[in-house]
Amino acid sequence: MSSLPPYAGPLERSWFYAYRTICAAIFVFLIAPIFVIIPLSFNELPYFTFTPEMLSLDPAGYSTKWYEEFFAEQSWRDAVGNSFFIAIFATLMSTSVGTVAALGLSSPAMPFRSAVMAILISPMIVPLIISAAGMFFFYTRIGLASTHLGVILAHAALGTPFVVITVTATLVGFDQSLVRASASLGANPTRTFFKVIVPLILPGVISGGLFAFITSFDEVVVVLFVGSVEQRTIPWKMFSGIREEIRPTILAVATLLVMISMLLLTMLELLRRRNERLRGLSPG
């Protein structure tokens, strides 16, 4: 269906174009909501819709004041700081433990492999409100509630499944004889790990890390329950902003977040291409 064969009849021909139109509409549904907020965030007036001035492309209808407000407000700056601080440490934590575990899981000798795997993946599956409620009570009891460390640990737990999945995926088809070859050439296990295993699994580790990062960076339910105002992150500010006073500042923040996700996506895409090139799969 990717192109029309020359022998296609009129019915098939019209169906082909109808199909293409349907797909285009679905793509618009997917992407339009994300792009619509970008122009709206430059609205001069505090409305969530296009003003007549904006539609006539009158420069007076546009302004950067919501961005100025965002950068001027201390609580937003704190939120940005908290978001990055928490996400970075949660990513480091989940990526390191997750990668090591993936190495173990990929070994054919691992007992109860699928059961263990099911448990390790469960943070991705359990409804967030249940995780958040459990952590709220438990972390309050052990003194981790309302601390950065508590939120970091919680987010690290939520991020590990992504690391486990991506790293085990890169280890599928990993040739164990490479390890033996390295050993027989005199490398000790540490050297083998850094010189042989790491380069091979690195793309998986990085993309797992990116997933873990975005999981923490976007997460709001757990922060709301486990954190307090000192741990207020960007999604927290957005959530309470939407629920309480919905201002176009939120659209400015949303636009900046879209930029960040584009950046992450680009990184991931480059990583994927590099990977495919190395394996000789892609035309480049």
Add this chain to the structure above:
Amino acid sequence: MAQAEITGDTMRTADGVPLKLALERALFRSRLRAVMLVLPLFAFLLVTFVLPIFDMLFRSVEDQIVADILPRTVVAIEAWDETSGDLPGEPVFEAIVKDMAEGRKNKTLGRVARRLNYEVSGAASLFRKSGRKAPKITQGPYREKLLKIDKRWKNLDLWNLIKREKGDFTASFFLAAADMQYQPDGSIGMRPENRQIYVHLFGRTLWLSGLITVLCLLLAYPVSYLLATLPLRSGNLLMILVLLPFWTSLLVRTTSWIALLQTQGVINSFLVGIGLIDDGDRLQLIHNQFGTIVAMTHILLPFMILPLYSVMKTIPPSYMRAARSLGATPFTAFVKVYMPNTVAGVGAGGILVFILAIGYYITPALVGGRTGTLISNFIASFISGSTQNWGLAAALGVMLLAIVLALYFLYDKIVGIDNMKLG
């Protein structure tokens, strides 16, 4: 690894260890190594994730308040025959007067009052009022004096409740979560119609999740097919249109839908602008079920496209060509040959979207309004909202988690967790 030589009738390694034993040892070592590698994460998740959840869910059955705060009463009430239709005797009243006096002194009476008030309305003020006067009752007749303070002590439902909840565990929260309650005769029955809500809510959650899953499938199928059949380069380019929403913050996407759908939002303004609707009767597209369905379908759509795509990618185009050359119409070829090959992808995507949908909290909280909120929103409000009932929240959580885990199990059986793919 080690060289083997034949010595007598058993194979031995160069060190003289029987080969079987050496192999077992090697296997044991590699097992141990694998386990040791997995152990840190396992322990980490156990402490930060699994234990907290079990601990919380335990609140759905654990209930020691009555036994802790009314210790004398629960002992004395053993002797009371609840089927007799009579009030408990003097010893029970003496016990509760003493328990109340002590509970008031320790500032714990409010807890038991709140617990009992979940099931017998009025228990809160009854305990408050009687608790205040209890320290002054130092001698009998206790029953007479207590009944003089408040005649609601004649309420047999209250005494039944105390006797029933004297243990460390309770079924009350699960009954409440199933819209049931104990009847005066001790049997279990449904709540009055105007207080039944959770079964309805679970039904709504499942129905909306199912609907969203079906909508995702309907939208994902043609798009995934297109992506899978296009040449690699243009396919990858279009894939970005799927991955960008996937990587964009949930709150950003929810915000977009608010901007689009609200009464003064983009869509309504557009419709008013082109004269399709009057400024006076703008459409209510948000803060209702419609808002939840649209926003969640959009948010979960990539989770359907990605597994479908990866399955479709593996179906050789020659299948369809073969069917066509054997005389099938394009439609028949597609339905009879192509679609059966995509069942695994449909199953993987469908279960994944359904699992994610039934636990959704943020989006329904922001756009769901009165008719579009899900069970998660109620669990959240029972934990930290204006009326707290942690036991009930835990019971609802257990039920929700049971559904999710059953589906997860199904997913594992059908797809295999190993085959879960991301991006």
Add this chain to the structure above:
Amino acid sequence: MKRLLGSTSLALVAAFAMTASAQAVDLTFVSWGGAYTASQQKAYHDPYMAANPDVKIINDDSSAEGLAKLRAQVEAGNVTWDLVDMVAADAITACEEGLVEEFDPDELLAMAPDNTPASKDFIPGSLNPGDTNCYIPLIVYSTTFGFRTDMVGGTAPTTIADVFDLKKYPGKRALEKKPIGNIEWALIADGVPGEKVYEVMDTPEGIDRAFARLDTIKDSVIWWTKGAQPPQLLADGEVVMASAYNGRLFSAIAEKNQPIGMLWDWQVFDLDGWVIPKGTKNLAEVKKYLKFGTDTQRLADQAKFISYGPARASSAPLVGNHAELGIDMKPHMPTDPNNAKTTLNFDYVWWADHRAELDERFNAWLAK
């Protein structure tokens, strides 16, 4: 289960407790956020911190979850808060469950300038709601109605019955998503005299009657959960009228110049104030702060920033003009005689008894 978990976690607690700095005193005060916390910051915290440079007051805007989080902290034996702002009904519950400190107001709180002891100076009964001794009331606020002056077709609504009259005032309304208040208003709109409301609510028929009345406007209601929502809904023109806290409406009208009018008929009075969490690590510091923060001048000062009435009689004459706008605040106070012709006081005891049952019924009603 709990005990087991408790002991295994002790080591962790010890490790993280060390990180708290010992140099200066950090006090964590929990309040409602937004304009309300800002008014407390300007009226109480800033002057206190200026006089006591070693004290740092941190605002935690968690009052909406105040009771839940406090309960969890006390249950866990790990209290990190020092003062919590609560409405009276929650303070009663917290006090009866032993979550907060009891005190003698004359010992804890400052005297009025004329040496009247605190217990005589605060609004009668406000220090002891529901016969508890844990509450430090700061303000009287009211939940009342605001309406869009440009959307009511020339005649402003004047009675609570107008809220329930879709013929006279078509369009959406915003109401708070809980039964408290709405049940009372529905009955008054249905013709029950204000003084008899709780009597009627004591009968099952009365409750049915209230729900029947609410049924008539159910499809035209947007339900709000946070105090900031209704002024926003009014400002956006999403609703014609909305129940809201009077201070929020004031700031929309006076500070943001929105076309909003006040409908004070059967406004519901309530109190808001501090409780001291049991187990706070800074009890002595908190007491020192309270002596300063709740004196006559401080309470009057708060009214310069937000239109809530001070809970001390001696503060009332000191209420003057808005600190930034310069307008006289007295006519905007819910307690002003012109606004308080018909008022309702929450019956906390009644609601404590029926809350669980009616919340369930209300939620069931909403969901269908």
